[in-house]
Each structure stands twice: as C-alpha cells, then as structure tokens.
Amino acid sequence: MLFLVGLWETVREFLSAGGDVLYFVAGALFLMWALMIERYWYLTSVFPPIRKKIIDDWEARVDTTSWHAHRIREAWISQASDGLTARLIIIRTLVAMCPLIGLLGTVTGMIGVFETMATQGTGNPRLMAAGISMATIPTMAGMVAALSGLFVSSRIEAKAKNLKEQLVDSLPHN
Template sequence: MQLYLMGLWETVRDFIATGGDVLYLVFIALLIMWIVLVERYWYLLGVFPKDRKRIIEQWEARKDTTSWYAHKIREAWVSEVSVKLNSRMLLLKTMIAVCPMIGLLGTVTGMIAVFEIMAVQGTGNPRLMASGISMATIPTMAGMVAALSGMIFVTRLDARIRRERDKLLDSLPHH
C-alpha cells in the first residue's frame, strides 16, 4: 500500500512539474469546490429532512392555515429553508467559473516560458520548447476538467434543491 501511495505521489508530482505551479492553484480551487459540494450534499441529505419535518409538524399543529398571517408565516418558513438550501451555491458556481480561468493563467505563463526559451536558445531546441508547450496546455486541461467535474454535480444539486423546496411547499397546504 505504501509503495502504491508513493507511486501515486510521484505521478502527481511529475504532472505538476510538467504543468507548472499554476496547477497548485487549480488544485486549491478544486479542493474548495469539492469540500463545499460534499457539505451541500450532507446538508441536503442529512440536515434538511429534519428541518422539513419540523416545519411540516409546525404547520400541521397550527389551527389557522387559511388567513393572510398564516400564509405569511408559511412563506417565511419556506424562505428561511430556501436560504439554507441555496447557501454557498454562488461560491460553487464561482469556483466552477474560476477553474478554467486559472488554467488559462497557466497557458499564459507556459507560453511566456516558450518565448523565453526561444529568445535564449532560438528555435533549434525542440525539447525545451515542448516542455514550455506542456506548461501551456496542461493547466488549461486541468482547469477544464476541474470545472466539468464540479458542473455535473452542481447542476444535479441545483435541480435537487429546487425539487426539495417545491415538495416542501406542496407539503404545506393552504386551504
């Protein structure tokens, strides 16, 4: 197991060396995005059902569910839960948008490295130019993969949040 982990670490280190230091920024953005995604799913699947149950019990315990005041209380409860459900969704969507931008930063720094090599060595050393081109393309690819991985789950999470909110509204009848 230890040998496998060491081999994995070597592979990651080689990948970062090929793509440049910008990959650390992509990794940090990806880590933040996935920590928040896991937290949002934890809330949606673990905490929200208890909140929904509590609100439905409070609504059913009310004697008055038809007056204007009752409707405003219902709206306030649903609004409060909606805020909790949508909490940090903007951060997630921002991280998805930032990942490709960080990758493009890597492209720019990689191309600068290629131009520096060309200025110093000329165009006669293709091996050195290839390393600069790798530094230009790998961060872009990493940023795009990071964004796509988050986009899939955030889209599903967003749809699930809307569905749960609508189910809560349907569970609070207003006669």
C-alpha cells in the same frame, strides 16, 4: 501503501510538469469539492429533519388560512430555501474559475516558450516542447476540474430545487 506512494509521485510529476498555476487549480478544485460534499450532506442528512419540523409546525397551527398564517408559511419556506441554496453561488463561481485559472497557466507557459525562444533561439525543440507542455497541462486540468464540478453542482442544484418544491407542496395554504 506502495500504491499511494506511486500515486503521490505521479501527482507530483504532473504538478511540476504543469507549473505553479496547477496548485491554484488544485486549490479551487479542493474547495469546490469540499463545498459540494457539504451541500450533498446538508440536502440528504440535515435538511430532512428541518423539513419535518416545518411541516409538523404548520400542521400544528390552528390558523392556516389567514394573511398572517400565509406570511409565516412564506417565511418558513424562504428560510428553508436559503438553507437549501447556501453556497451554491460559490460552487458555480469556482466551476467557472477553474478553466480561467487553467488559461492563466497557458499564458504563463507560453511566456516561458517565448523566453526560451528569445534566449536559446528556435534550435532547441526540447526546451520549447517543455514550455508548450507546461502551457497546455493547466488548461486541461482547469477544464477537467470544471467538468467534474459542473455535473455534480447541477445535480445538487436540481435536488435543492426539488426539495423546496416538495416542501411548498407539503404546506397547504388553503
């Protein structure tokens, strides 16, 4: 319990050192990871029974060679593909947004540095350093958030593509 209190205190200090923009980075990061966890769960737990049902339904068909049967096959593959790739665009967008949100923090932090210089002059390096720190922390946080999402989202996309290809291969079209 003491560890969690210390961790919470460290996170709070980090958020206050980086400014309010870090809350937006944290929100984008939370949403991105929630969607990635949901996609991983779908690919590993929800899709396999769907795949099995599609394959069983195809194998139970008497006619698998007619034009109509091929359209049904294509429709089932398309529906499965839609399920496999759902929300991947949102995840990719969030990955791309994280560094941009961090850059917004850099801009607001630098505005704070310039305000300090305008009101206090350049004689107070401690105030300027705090503003520069507030300018660089959000950029770093946005980059770290994007990197964490980039790796996992690319793995999820590859897995979805692989599962679709396996489904297509499992439905012979004679």
